[in-house]
Amino acid sequence: MTIPPDLAAQILRLHHAEKWPTGTIADQLGVHHSVVRRVLEQEGVPTAAITRSSKADPFVPFIVATLEKYPRLTASRLYQMVKERGYDGRPDHFRSIVARYRPAPPVEAYLRLKTAPGDQAQVDWGHFGKITVGQARRPLFAFVIVLSYSRAIFLRFFPGQQMSYFLAGHQAAFARWNGVPRTLLYDNLKSVVLERVGDAIRFNDQIHAFAGHYRYEPRPVAPYRGNEKGRVERAIRYVRDNFFPARTFDSLEDINEQADRWCETVSLDRPWPEDRRLTVRDAYDRERSTLRPLPSTDFPCHERKEVRVGKTPYVRFDRNDYSVPHTFARKLVIVVADLDTVRVIDRSQRVIATHPRSFDAGRQIEDERHIEALKEAKGHARKGRQTDRLSHLAPSSTELIRALAERHRALGRHVADLELLLVSYGAERLEEAIREALEKGTPHPQAVRHILERDQEARGEKAALPLPLPDDPRIHGMRVRTHDLRDYDRLDEDPTQNDSEE
Incomplete structure (x- = not known):
């Protein structure tokens, strides 16, 4: 809490001129005694702390020695250790004693990181709640990549964090910038890093192949070094504060169209942090020419999944059913999907079905030719x-x-x-x-x-x-044995005829 200057002046006057003690000053001004003590300590006035005897006094040397050895040890664990040695005080009071003797962590200073144009970009995901598509509720994630020099932001929303979406976000950003930075800085995402022991890193094979195709270096930040990717974290916070609040959209395509317009206008027209006389657009125009050129072909970013066709001619993919020719019933096929299209291919890599992708749930997406062919085959059968x-x-x-x-x-x-x-x-x-x-x-x-x-x-x-x-x-195929039905013919006879004959 910041102490107002007029309050600090009153405290100093009453202490020096009136010779009032700390407790009297606190009572008269209606503040806590720690406030008075803090003002006097900031002015270099020595203050005598009031010490009272405590049940924990005999255990203070043990507490201090333990905290020096284990500075992150919790107060509840330390309380159990002291209780086993004879302490019978209350745990809530013990917490304040531990806080008094716990060593303060060393304050770490950071260098301000500067990058050359086209040298680096930072990548991360941000979670933005859920999106409703038909009957489905899907998570909404923002893929954010920011050029470290100019702070130009690329923003794209996806209904998940799958590797196919992760790579598609990169590819769309590179196409927007018409170039690739030399280094991409990542948090230790599972999409990038499968395992890490110190400086030994085992990368995801797909990100290695993708980085090799686009000729950039994937570089994970050091653990617990959030300052190394502070630019993308600030960019995500900027998206949360400036783009997302009070925004309405009715589909994934709608919010991504709005995000593209925002990135090209509002985001680029904000002041550039390195020189507020310039805008991010000015710095971005300077950086674009330094990016590495794009390769001649795109990397395949599709999602691939091997599935088995059931007895009905459909494949189940991402909570929906897509039709295939009936001749593939009960066979293994491969589904290849991006954000717009679902393709089904057979074992020989031949495309057997193509459908628009649905992010709804429980839908049947059909090709009428598949259904008509099945009906015709059933008729012939x-x-x-x-x-x-x-x-x-x-x-x-x-x-x-x-x-x-x-x-x-x-x-x-x-x-x-x-x-x-x-x-x-x-x-x-x-x-x-x-x-x-x-x-x-x-x-x-x-x-x-x-x-x-x-x-x-x-x-x-x-x-x-x-x-x-x-x-x-x-x-x-049923066989029914015939019976003699002449007994039933007697029901049609006239009974009066028999009586007359008698």
Whole structure:
């Protein structure tokens, strides 16, 4: 707390002129005695501290020695150690005693880091809550990269921190600047550093390949050295304070369009910290020509994932289902995705499906050609099952169907007609009627029907009614034993006729 100058003057006057003690000054001015003591100590006036005996006095040498050896030891642990040695005081009071004797950490001074134009950029993520896409709630992260010399900021929002997003953020920044800094400074992110022991660093293989493609040096900062990447941390704080508050957006594309405009206007027009007579835009114009040129090709930043197609022709990727040709059911394929597109490729690297990417959840993204091809295949399969059954129960039907095909007839409808005749008249009668129709040169289901009805009428039987059944092999393969139905015919007899005969 800052002590007002007029209060400090009153304290000094009452002490020197009136000879009041510290406690009296504090009571009369309504301040704490530590405030009075601090003012007097700043003026070099020696003050005698009031010391009272305490239960902890016998343990002070042990406390001091332990804190010198373990300066970061917690008060609660030290309290347990002293309690085991006979201390019976309260833990809350003990904390104030520990604070009195704990050695103050040494104050560390830092050099102001200066970089040459085009020499360095700093990279980090910032978390900005969540974004709603349809029925999905996804995390919203800001990828921020700042040129260390000019302080030019590149800002891009992503729905996560995956490596594909991390590399895509770099690539978009390099394209915006039309160049690459010589060194990129990172925090010890898992996207960059897999393992670190002292100065021995094991980099992520993908970041090594990416850095090699763009010819820059990836350099992680030393642990607990936040000052080394202070420019990107201040840039993220600037985004939080200047760009994000009270901003509305309805999609990821919307907020990124707004971020691009902000980076090109407000962010570049702020004063340059090294010389406030200039703007960041002025320094950026000077730095752009010193960046290394871009390579002739882009690095592949897509997300790749091997998935297995289920029994339905869809692949599951990022909480949504994308259609594939039905011929790939139950096969392994590879999904390759960026922010805009999802592509599915087979084991030979051939693209079998392409869809716009969705960040919603639970959606089915379909290519109508995949669905129509599946329907057509299922229709042919159903016709094939019907034809196989007819060929088995009525072998002459094969020749009849071949004759229909030669005459360019609609086979599906005619096969269905033969199926109904099979159900209505049975396999034996149908086989005889088909052979007769073929012998007469009339290979058509209507001719077969006419023969069946003629024979049925000649036998004095009632006409069979067609009974369409569902396409279920359990029903079509069912065998029902026939029974003598003459007992049921007696129900139609007139009982009065029998009485008259008697």
